[in-house]
Amino acid sequence: xxxxxxxxxxxxxxxxxxxxxxxxxxxxxxxxxxxxxxxxxxxxxxxxxxxxxxxxxxxxxxxxxxxxxxxxxxxxxxxxxxxxxxxxxxxxxxxxxxxx
Numbered sequence: 001x002x003x004x005x006x007x008x009x010x011x012x013x014x015x016x017x018x019x020x021x022x023x024x025x026x027x028x029x030x031x032x033x034x035x036x037x038x039x040x041x042x043x044x045x046x047x048x049x050x051x052x053x054x055x056x057x058x059x060x061x062x063x064x065x066x067x068x069x070x071x072x073x074x075x076x077x078x079x080x081x082x083x084x085x086x087x088x089x090x091x092x093x094x095x096x097x098x099x100x
Contacts, residue, residue, distance in 0.1 A: 080090035 076090065077087070079094075080087055083090065083093070085093065
């Protein structure tokens with residue numbers, strides 16, 4: 001056995017022909033095919049943007065993560081639970097009551 005891996009003379013790889021160029025589709029025929037499919041009840045397979053279930057949001061959304069002492073976080077969560085509001089609603093309540 002000669003060579004590092006036991007292949008003395010190497011290996012012959014098959015010759016690969018260059019790929020044939022793709023022909024551009026006939027846009028008019030493609031449009032007619034899509035219209036015919038739609039008329040027959042076929043639906044698009046293109047992915048659609050899916051929203052998470054829940055209430056429709058009327059304003060832009062963002063996220064904040066604020067690490068802090070557990071006692072403060074627990075107190076804030078208790079505040080929100082007592083008022084039966086979400087965390088962001090509890091933050092909004094606290095911000096509305098702040099001194100200016």
